[in-house]
Amino acid sequence: MIGRVAGAPVILTPSWFVAAVILTVLFAPTVQNLAPRLGREIYLVSFAFVLLLFASVFLHEVAHALVARARGQHVTELAVTLWGGHTAYSGSSARPLDGFLISVVGPLTNLALAVVFWFSFQAQPTFTVPALLLYAGAFSNAFVGFFNLLPGLPLDGGQILESAVWAVTGSRTRGTVAAGWVGRVVAVGVVAWALLWPLTVGVRPDLWTVAWAALIGAFLWSGAGQAIRAGRSREAVSGLSVRGLARPAVPVASDASVAAVGREVARAGGPHVVAVVVDAAGRALGYVDPGAAAAVPPDAAETTPVAAVVVPLPAGASVDAGLVGPDLLAALAQVGRQASVVAVTDAGRLVGVLEVSTVVAALRTARQG
Structure with a gap:
């Protein structure tokens, strides 16, 4: 520095x-x-x-x-x-x-x-x-x-073209992709200029100039390709939302039994609903592992405390239900890698849980599509 x-x-x-x-x-x-x-x-x-x-x-x-x-x-x-x-x-x-x-x-x-x-x-x-x-x-x-x-990414002119297309169409992704493809045309044009311009004036192309043009063209082509991929990735990210990916949750008390939690889940909608243990203030402490709960013998479910089948959540492992796109990814990054599942809240009230693996899978699918 x-x-x-x-x-x-x-x-x-x-x-x-x-x-x-x-x-x-x-x-x-x-x-x-x-x-x-x-x-x-x-x-x-x-x-x-x-x-x-x-x-x-x-x-x-x-x-x-x-x-x-x-x-x-x-x-x-x-x-x-x-x-x-x-x-x-x-x-x-x-x-x-x-x-x-x-x-x-x-x-x-x-x-x-x-x-x-x-x-x-x-x-x-x-x-x-x-x-x-x-x-x-x-x-x-x-x-x-x-x-x-020159109007092609990754050059400044490409950023200007991106902004112009964005302003006209209302889609930044369209602007990025368009400017990226123009950037590829510029990359080819740089090499073509080094090869063809000397021929128009009756001289042989200079090998050193052609080599430099090829190096610059490769740099521009690579940058344009990265810009196109980044634009499509940004569009994929913008389509993600907490509400669309979260599973509904039902809050349960920490002193409830496994059987009582099962009845709460059934009333709330069945297997797709996740039971989340909360404290007196409504903060999520952990979620019930469905597999572990199902493994409890029926005759012991009424006396087995829910704490025996709970997976703890790290302190502060929650996201707002209204988050979308980059804000969603940023919130998950803040929670940290130790949280594979986070609570979803709406105005401070628990409404669901979000599995990080679900977000990753949705992002991968959107990028491939």
Whole structure:
């Protein structure tokens, strides 16, 4: 961690150093052609350009972070990586406008920097090393800005397209899937450009350029695919509800007998109903194991306390009956892994139980469908 922005840590990943070395070496021949008198200093100038480039990318991410926080998101991380950088924040955009503003501000920051660098370059009386860096800063920021505006995920332009489709259709999933498929088209287009553009001007494609285009295209294709899967998964999650998955429950006193509990369950609706032992305040203490209760001999059921067939529930292992989608999953995550069954309450009153395995199975089925 090298600092904090918008309350979030700024992380310089080890992959950045790899990228810095590669870009320094790649940019060195350009520096040598433009400033042949520099000698070995070309690598120092080339590295200065790399620092300038990543500083621009960092400002791009800072813009994302600041707007995300202004739109009510909690920014968790800003990272400078091999591919430039990313900003992570918890939660998701509640409205299309949020996603649009958070996404568009990054490329606009780069385009604004490109304008500043360009006019600063134009103000230089001679083509010196500082002028070279200003020119490179203008070009690189313009490239980063326009490239990120391409309308396909995982690029910022894809987020903008997602927000637009979301606003028109009312479905964020449709926006995500559409922007993901456009992102795949962009990925193919990057590789096609590297192969076909040289042929249109009568030269052979450069192997190094094609290799880089293929690497970028693979990155974009993978990101687009992940976005499509994430969109469909989000739709699957949104269809889950506590009311739809919970089993009804009947509260029973802790001093009741197994036979008395059986009669309560029968009156409440039969085998599908779960008996839950509650305390004097109505808080769930545990649920009756149907198998264990059935194993009690009939002649001993009236004298066997229900505590003998109860599976305890961890303290606080309950969820509200009105939870749906991500809120349901978040509530189950808060309860913890030790609870395979949780109580369901409505306005503080016990109404059912929810098995975590049922939620997992429903989520898997929805994703496959």
